[in-house]
Amino acid sequence: MKADIVKDRTDESVKVEIHCREVTTEVSKLKSHIDNYRAGITASDREATVIVALEDIFYIETVDKKTFIYTKEKVLSTEKRLYELEALLEDRNFFRCSKSVIINLSKVVKLKPEITRNILATLENGEVVVISRRYAGELKSILGIGG
Numbered sequence: 001m002k003a004d005i006v007k008d009r010t011d012e013s014v015k016v017e018i019h020c021r022e023v024t025t026e027v028s029k030l031k032s033h034i035d036n037y038r039a040g041i042t043a044s045d046r047e048a049t050v051i052v053a054l055e056d057i058f059y060i061e062t063v064d065k066k067t068f069i070y071t072k073e074k075v076l077s078t079e080k081r082l083y084e085l086e087a088l089l090e091d092r093n094f095f096r097c098s099k100s101v102i103i104n105l106s107k108v109v110k111l112k113p114e115i116t117r118n119i120l121a122t123l124e125n126g127e128v129v130v131i132s133r134r135y136a137g138e139l140k141s142i143l144g145i146g147g
Contacts, residue, residue, distance in 0.1 A: 001026075025144065029106075032093040041085065043069050043076035052076060054092060058123050059103040060085055072125050095139060097121070097131040105142075 016034050020027050040051035056071045062082045069076045078085070086096050093105045103121060110122040117133035131139055139145075 029093070032091070032106075041069065041078060041080070041088070043078040045074060045076050050076065054089070054094075054104075055106070057094075057104050058107045058125055058127065059101055059129055060094075061102075062100045070127070095135070095142065097129060097135050097139065099132070101129060103129050103131075111143075111145075 018027060018031060018034075040053045041057070043050060043052050052069055052071060058070045058072065060078075060082065061068050061070065067078050067080060067082055067085070069078055080088075082096075082100065082102065086094075086102055089102065094102050095105050097103050103123070107123045107125075108121045109124055111131075112120040112122070113136075114120060117136060119131040119136050119139065121129045121131055123129065
C-alpha cells in the first residue's frame with residue numbers, strides 16, 4: 001500500500017481517494033477508518049456532555065431502557081436508543097451482536113465459539129462481550145470466517 005499527501009492551495013477542504021484494483025476487506029476497513037475520523041456521538045457522564053469519538057467506543061449497551069457507551073476509561077450515557085445508534089453506525093465497523101449490545105469490530109482481539117453457538121468476543125480492554133447465536137452467522141459472514 002502506498003500513501004501520498006498532495007497540497008492543493010486552491011481547495012480548503014480535505015479529500016481522500018482510495019485507488020485500488022479491487023475492493024478488498026483491507027480497503028473497506030481503510031475506508032471505514034477514514035469515514036469514522038472525527039465522527040462522534042453525544043453522551044454524558046455525571047460532570048458534562050461530551051462528544052465521544054467513534055474510534056474510542058468499545059461497545060454500546062442498553063440496560064433497563066438506558067443506553068450506555070463504554071470507552072477505555074469511562075462509561076457514558078446517551079439519550080439515543082439502540083436502534084437509532086445502530087442506524088447511525090451502519091457501515092462504520094460497528095455490529096449489533098445481541099438485542100442489547102452493539103460492538104466496535106475494530107476493538108475485537110479474539111473470538112471464541114461456545115458450545116451454545118454463541119461467540120465470546122474479547123475486546124482490547126479485556127472485556128468479553130457475548131455475540132448471540134442469532135447474530136453469529138452474520139458476524140462470520142462479515143469477517144469472512146467459515147462455519
